[in-house]
């Protein structure tokens with residue numbers, strides 16, 4: 001779907017900025033906000049490009065560079081840290097052959113670290129795009145990744 005088609009689903013009100021950016025990012029196969037998308041949003045909302053860039057750059061859920069089709073966000077906040085999320089992260093890095101912050105060469109996965117995902121009672125936790133995974137173990141992670149490799 002073209003950027004304009006997505007943007008026009010919203011009223012041209014500034015309070016819709018975050019929702020528009022989310023929709024544009026979700027629509028892009030590489031999960032990021034292109035320069036065109038930011039410019040079209042600024043024009044639609046009648047605000048400056050720098051205001052839109054400021055918001056897109058401030059929130060960690062937005063990316064201004066291409067990422068994988070599946071964004072894996074691993075919580076590294078205190079509760080997950082106590083429950084050995086470092087081992088989870090190391091296992092993900094090993095399975096995917098990359099370090100946190102990188103994307104697999106095939107463009108399927110991007111691995112990121114995140115603040116608390118609000119799942120502390122079932123930590124350690126991660127998200128893949130919008131889906132949450134809790135009580136992570138090495139075995140569970142391998143199974144989850146295989147299900148995404150098959151998609």
Ligand code: FES
Nearest residue numbers: 075077080116119
């Ligand atoms: S600390 Fe990890 S989900 Fe809250």
